[in-house]
Amino acid sequence: MSDPRPIGLFDSGVGGLTVLREVVRRLPDESTIYLGDNGRAPYGTRSDDEVRRFSTECLDELARRDVKAIVVACNTSTSVALPDLRRRYDVPILGVVRPGATAAALATRTRRVGVIATPATIRSHAYFQAIKDENPFVEVYEHATPELVPLVEAGKLRGQEVDDAVRRSLAPLMGSRAADGEWVFPLPSDARIDTLLLACTHYPLLSDAIVAAAGDGVAVIDSASATASVLAELLAVNELRAPVGGRPLHLQLTTGDVERFRSTAAILFGAEFASVEPVVVPAAA
Amino acid sequence: MSDPRPIGLFDSGVGGLTVLREVVRRLPDESTIYLGDNGRAPYGTRSDDEVRRFSTECLDELARRDVKAIVVACNTSTSVALPDLRRRYDVPILGVVRPGATAAALATRTRRVGVIATPATIRSHAYFQAIKDENPFVEVYEHATPELVPLVEAGKLRGQEVDDAVRRSLAPLMGSRAADGEWVFPLPSDARIDTLLLACTHYPLLSDAIVAAAGDGVAVIDSASATASVLAELLAVNELRAPVGGRPLHLQLTTGDVERFRSTAAILFGAEFASVEPVVVPAAA
Numbered sequence: 001m002s003d004p005r006p007i008g009l010f011d012s013g014v015g016g017l018t019v020l021r022e023v024v025r026r027l028p029d030e031s032t033i034y035l036g037d038n039g040r041a042p043y044g045t046r047s048d049d050e051v052r053r054f055s056t057e058c059l060d061e062l063a064r065r066d067v068k069a070i071v072v073a074c075n076t077s078t079s080v081a082l083p084d085l086r087r088r089y090d091v092p093i094l095g096v097v098r099p100g101a102t103a104a105a106l107a108t109r110t111r112r113v114g115v116i117a118t119p120a121t122i123r124s125h126a127y128f129q130a131i132k133d134e135n136p137f138v139e140v141y142e143h144a145t146p147e148l149v150p151l152v153e154a155g156k157l158r159g160q161e162v163d164d165a166v167r168r169s170l171a172p173l174m175g176s177r178a179a180d181g182e183w184v185f186p187l188p189s190d191a192r193i194d195t196l197l198l199a200c201t202h203y204p205l206l207s208d209a210i211v212a213a214a215g216d217g218v219a220v221i222d223s224a225s226a227t228a229s230v231l232a233e234l235l236a237v238n239e240l241r242a243p244v245g246g247r248p249l250h251l252q253l254t255t256g257d258v259e260r261f262r263s264t265a266a267i268l269f270g271a272e273f274a275s276v277e278p279v280v281v282p283a284a285a
Numbered sequence: 286m287s288d289p290r291p292i293g294l295f296d297s298g299v300g301g302l303t304v305l306r307e308v309v310r311r312l313p314d315e316s317t318i319y320l321g322d323n324g325r326a327p328y329g330t331r332s333d334d335e336v337r338r339f340s341t342e343c344l345d346e347l348a349r350r351d352v353k354a355i356v357v358a359c360n361t362s363t364s365v366a367l368p369d370l371r372r373r374y375d376v377p378i379l380g381v382v383r384p385g386a387t388a389a390a391l392a393t394r395t396r397r398v399g400v401i402a403t404p405a406t407i408r409s410h411a412y413f414q415a416i417k418d419e420n421p422f423v424e425v426y427e428h429a430t431p432e433l434v435p436l437v438e439a440g441k442l443r444g445q446e447v448d449d450a451v452r453r454s455l456a457p458l459m460g461s462r463a464a465d466g467e468w469v470f471p472l473p474s475d476a477r478i479d480t481l482l483l484a485c486t487h488y489p490l491l492s493d494a495i496v497a498a499a500g501d502g503v504a505v506i507d508s509a510s511a512t513a514s515v516l517a518e519l520l521a522v523n524e525l526r527a528p529v530g531g532r533p534l535h536l537q538l539t540t541g542d543v544e545r546f547r548s549t550a551a552i553l554f555g556a557e558f559a560s561v562e563p564v565v566v567p568a569a570a
Binding site: 001026086087092093094098099102103105106107108109110133134195211216217218219220221225226229230232233234236237238239 | 286311371372377378379383384387388390391392393394395418419480496501502503504505506510511514515517518519521522523524
């Protein structure tokens with residue numbers, strides 16, 4: 001049994017394309033429809049009611065297009081709206097918080113996990129709570145890194161400026177390397193993390209710099225890969241995998257400016273996501 | 286929305302109780318029914334046809350008892366029978382291979398993962414394949430450790446004999462520590478793993494000795510914990526979680542000798558799984 005219908009992905013903007021990229025890599029036979037609510041992004045400054053309403057309108061549009069599963073690739077929407085969304089639709093809906101939290105809780109050897117994210121995500125403590133749900137004995141060190149998203153959105157993914165910003169952003173969690181290569185660590189040494197969770201969809205685009213700054217002793221886990229893995233398992237368990245060897249289609253929709261979406265996607269992902277179309281939500285508007 | 290029906294777990298014997306233990310820890314509001322096919326264990330020496338038939342008979346029994354989801358907590362059955370089982374039943378069915386493989390592929394920093402399991406599981410290359418599905422760039426070092434299950438089944442979970450057997454079993458993957466505490470490593474040093482996957486349901490019972498032998502630099506991941514985490518997510522996504530604050534019931538069924546099951550469970554898990562009843566499968570027999 002198989003199901004050729006597309007997977008729906010939803011984000012407030014372009015950040016969720018990192019999740020789309022991992023889904024396409026992990027599930028190459030699957031078709032996808034991505035909806036970015038760029039016209040109303042970012043969600044981080046919106047009220048909970050607005051986030052719930054916008055998310056519902058976007059998922060209505062994906063449901064109308066007969067997707068077989070939905071990934072809410074937006075940390076804000078996952079934290080605020082996921083229970084309501086799951087009640088509203090028959091299709092299985094996956095958020096980005098729990099898969100990343102699970103992977104981090106399983107990966108840590110010393111039970112000390114660092115979480116970096118935007119200030120809004122850190123304030124929600126969604127990852128802290130999800131990691132504690134997995135294993136209450138894991139110590140979770142949350143740290144907001146507001147410098148990183150603006151870099152990505154400016155198309156700066158590597159180079160000295162990026163390396164410096166990443167090192168500065170991680171310093172409170174990681175310490176920094178002295179001239180002799182040893183770590184100089186500003187916190188009590190027993191707070192040293194061994195696992196770092198990238199809890200913002202933009203951050204995988206900086207993973208080269210982050211992995212280099214974290215060093216070999218730290219497992220760097222991103223929510224995008226973890227979510228794609230759980231999605232693969234979810235489709236298998238629910239008998240929803242697409243037939244092998246089909247011709248998958250990938251469509252990106254945006255409520256914002258199509259050319260701007262296309263050029264940002266091109267800077268960040270090359271030619272991979274170029275089938276961009278405008279969409280109006282709610283559909284009745 | 287919630288669903289108070291029990292979760293079904295199936296294993297050829299008592300090993301899957303480690304999965305049950307993690308499910309109860311991770312999902313304390315859920316009721317469970319565990320079925321051990323002890324009367325026909327071990328499955329490792331059975332033909333594929335027998336494994337499929339036995340597994341189907343056991344899952345028929347669980348389905349008859351109206352479980353809402355099933356965990357196949359048996360590596361042999363997962364490797365051989367899972368696709369057939371998923372086609373046969375409407376309830377979602379989870380195996381133990383993929384969750385562990387996913388967690389290991391996400392946890393490794395150096396892309397070198399060791400897998401220890403019984404000879405039958407290693408011969409199936411099920412974990413090798415599942416890790417490669419996750420990430421083809423991860424090097425997977427499989428190693429059969431036949432000394433360990435007999436120790437567990439003899440009730441030996443700690444002490445010098447266990448430490449020695451574990452160290453011997455891991456040596457080809459891990460090297461051993463010299464008197465000065467440094468690692469002496471028999472393989473080329475670039476083959477040094479940083480993540481070790483316990484791919485046998487018995488091994489979490491030896492985790493203290495395994496973690497000690499592996500050392501701080503190696504993440505030890507067990508399929509039992511990883512499977513419980515994916516089950517939690519699966520229930521949430523499919524709106525199948527039990528109501529909070531109910532009184533969960535736990536029932537263990539065995540096709541073998543009830544007293545023997547109870548005494549083995551008591552040695553391995555204390556008083557946790559003491560509601561053991563006999564069952565005959567197929568039910569019509």
